[in-house]
Amino acid sequence: MTTAPLCRATGLVKEFATGRRDALGRARTFRAVDDVSLEVSRGETLALVGESGSGKSTTARLVARLMDADAGSVEFEGEDVSALSGRALHDFRGSVQVIFQDPFSSLNPRHTVERIVTAPLVYQGRKIPGGARRFTRDLMDRVGLDPDFSTRLPSQFSGGQAQRIGIARALAVGPKLVICDEAVSALDVSVQAQVINLLRQLQSEEGFGYLFIAHDLAVVRQIATRVAVMSGGRIVETGERDQIFGDPRHEYTRELLAAVPRIDPEWDARRREAEERRRAAAAEAGAR
């Protein structure tokens, strides 16, 4: 028996109106997400990379059901969630949490950390275990924030700390899948590394599956188990992290990697070797 992945998306399609009309006056549409399938298992991180506008965030919204797909399905723990409503949709929403890029715009500036962190539970009508204060202090401790700051406002924290508040809020409802949409992109490199370490630590404690969207491949390499490469609404290549970085198969993936300033000579050497092997194989095939 094979166990179902935590989350499986199959053939997702999402079209948006372009704002233009065709000769017959019908609204023109384009496919922002075009037949996207992906899987995320417990304890693994699937990174979704690709140029701006390739459909990464839209894919994330479809997976989290923040938006309905025009076609395709999303299964969560083996159950089709496309048609969920009411209580069942509520439960699903608790199991999947999204952390966005800009911590400050996703935190209400007039609410204290305590109110922010407990809001998802209050919204879901759930009891706060141990009371709001203690619950918040525990969560703050887990994400590396001083619990004594639970009555402060977001503006009293740095960017990295604010992102930790966002992570605490996601943790509050006990999710299984956490979608990070450029969650560390706005942070300084050193702060980025700390937040990535926190995410990895939480994953090892909780067994989260992560769908980790990032345009920065250096970040992806630090956290990904597997990588899916998106271009023009489609996934053009999926592979284990080491394969994608060391021996990319698709031309677009190679271009994406080539656009990154290379700082790791070992990886660079591996990629060059793989490239030479491929050239040699191609030359041999041509000679036959």
Ligand SMILES: Nc1ncnc2c1ncn2[C@@H]1O[C@H](COP(=O)(O)OP(=O)(O)OP(=O)(O)O)[C@@H](O)[C@H]1O
């Ligand atoms: N609500 C919407 N209405 C209309 N078009 C949209 C909507 N959301 C996204 N798009 C368009 O769909 C395409 C994919 O957008 P999406 O935000 O998914 O890309 P992305 O890969 O996340 O890009 P980025 O790296 O810049 O965040 C883009 O052309 C975008 O302009």
Ligand SMILES: [Mg+2]
């Ligand atoms: Mg995006």
